[in-house]
Amino acid sequence: EVIAYKNRGEKTWTMLIPREVAYGLATITVDDLTNYWLQKAVSEGFNVLEFKYSRKAVEELAYTYAPVLCKSLPDYELRELDVLAKKLKDQLHDFEYEKLYPLIRCGASYHHAGLSFNARQFIEKAFRERLLRYLAATPTLAMGVNLPARVAIINTRYFSEKYMKRISILEYKQLSGRAGRPQYDPYGIVVIGKDVTSLSEAKKYIEGTPEAVGSSLWNDDALRKHVLASISSGETTTLGDLVKFFSMSFNAVNMNSITIEEKLRKTVTMLEELAMIRSRKTGTEVTFTPTNLGMATSWLYIDPVSSFIIIDGLKDREDVPPLYYLSLIGMTPDFADVHIAKQAYEWFEELVTDLEIRGEVPPQSLEYRAKDPNVNWFRGCIIGLILRDWIEEVPERVIVERYGIELGDLGVIKETGEWLVFSAYIITRTARLKRHSDKLEVLIDRVRHGVREDVLDLVKLKYIGRVRARILVNNGIRNVKDIIEKRELLIKLLGEGWGKKILEELENIYTNDVSSKER
Known part of the structure; x- marks a missing residue:
């Protein structure tokens, strides 16, 4: 692990390099950390992976250092890279290819969830084969893809909720695990970190103890899914059964039995209010059984609140346009993790308000009736507009530019949209809302293929x-x-x-x- 730091007021970085790792040097001073390691990569034949925490930041890094590589790599390698970059043209949309071509031809690229699947796959393969010398990536690369490099440069700060924050020691350890390729590299080098301000701050990450691993099971949205699943499967039928079952979970070791029982009691009460389960008192004991709606919801593995929103938004409606259905599923908790550009909320505020007045999207009051922080009416309307453009055969380039998203985001929206339209079809059929289930059945194929009904x-x-x-x-x-x-x-x-x-x-x-x- 190489410690890099820049004292306040200084323009250069100091790197402390263990003698057994690199070049017999203990301490060196450089103007540009990334450039220093890229020059080493070119001369010694390895590649460099740099982590930063926003899409914009990794794209800026790639565009900054691609020209450096273009000037440093030998001509024969640049010719090979140009051939490689041109092969990508047939696999990508023109507008994505236009962004990546000038980087890949120089041996650099960026990697984040906004890229299309084909682009990510191509970049990962090229970097793994050492055709790309530099890759700027968001941490999702370290969490889900086995893509090591000789050198991993880890920035430690990111911007969130108007403040600069530091990554955890646990995150640092996860990212640093990408340094060094088994069977290829004699060692891996972790450079920590371009944005630390002192030696002690850098050492905290190397010598510190990783934070304890937590559990999300006891979050309200996760717990109601799993409680419903355990009741629907017949695994549990009473509150005592639930307490016994969930007391065996990982996070329960840090909770007392009273807290566990209170959270489970609150959850079953909510599930009963949502018509997912029904309770019956037999003597001194209360037993729980799933309703047909609860069984369908559990089978679909969607949030019970999503089922509530679908039924509450449709039960009193006779006829609604496709945009209404698409906006309805878009506001559910199951769409909460989808990336929507912040600018979109400003661009479409007036349009969405007008659509609500005309009854073409669900009423905003539905968000308040759901009483869940992951339900977002405005997000639902934006997703509804994106999916409506998709099924109206608007070109993908127009969609991503219109809503400030990227191809990877559009892919997730399409995939999640198809799943939730299918879920809405099953839920409305279970609730005997045939006038809606018939329309949703057709809408499933329209979302799957992105077409109007006539094709x-x-x-x-x-x-x-x-x-x-x-x-x-x-x-x-x-x-x-x-x-x-x-x-x-x-x-x-x-x-x-x-x-x-x-x-x-x-x-x-x-x-x-x-x-x-x-x-």
Whole structure:
């Protein structure tokens, strides 16, 4: 572990480097820590991973040091990188490729959850193979992806809720575990940290004891899910059963039995108010059984409050537009972790207010009736607008620019949206709100494929996505029958390669159907 610090008022960093780790030096002074290690990486053939705590920050780092690498790497390596970067073009949307190409061709990149899945996969593979020399990443990389490097530079401060905060010792230990690649590196180097102001502050992370690991089970949202699951499965039927069951959990060792019982009593009371369970007194004992709604909610593994919002928002409504359904699921606790740009709340405040007046989105009062901090009406409306644009076939580039999100965010919103529209369909069907479940059943496929209703028959076929389906429908090909009857037009519109693939797929489907009927 290399300690780097800059005393107040000084312009240079001092690095204390253990002699057994690097270059026989004990103490050196440098103007730019990252640049110093990048030059070492180029000359000695390793790569550098730097952690920072916001998307904007890691992008700025990548754009800062990509030109440094372009000037330092040998010509043959830059030519290989240019070929590598151009291979990415076929895998990404143009606007994402335009951001990444000037970085990757220089041997650098950034990594955060806003990138599309294809981009993240490409970058991880290239860095793992040491084709990329520098990667600036948010901590999510260290938590979920095995992507080590010879050198890991750890910044220790991040901005949150208008204040600068420090990462915990536990977080530092997790991030520092990315230094050194087994079987490839003789050692790993952790550089701590570009933003510490003293030697003692740096040593705190290296010599300090990691904080105790906590548990989120006893948070209200997690507890009501698990209590409902234990009752729905028949594992527990009384408060005593629940206390016994949850007393075996990890965090219960730090709680007394009275506290456990109070929290569980409060949770079952809430579940009964939400119509998830019913209680019955038998002698001196109260037993709990799940309702049909509770069983459905537990099976879907959604928050019971989400089910309440879906039913409360629809039970008195006869007819609502798709935007209403999409905004309704967007405000549920199950959408609470989705990234929405702060600017979006300012950009769309007037529009959302107008939509509420016209009844095109749920009423804001629904948020207050839910009585849960993870329920957010405005967030729901923004997510509803994003998903409405998606199912109205608005190009993804327009969507991400309009709402200030990134492709990775849009991917999460689409995936979560499909799951929750399906959940809303099951919940409304269970609650016998047929007028809504019928519409939601159609909406599931629209969210899955990102299309209007008139192309649903086409997008269910392999090789036909939202763009090709719209081209076909606009030219009179609306279903499988039209494809078969207008083969020449199909090939003319989509090209011989794709046209033949689609026709072959139809032949396979027909052959399989005939075979199954004969059996």
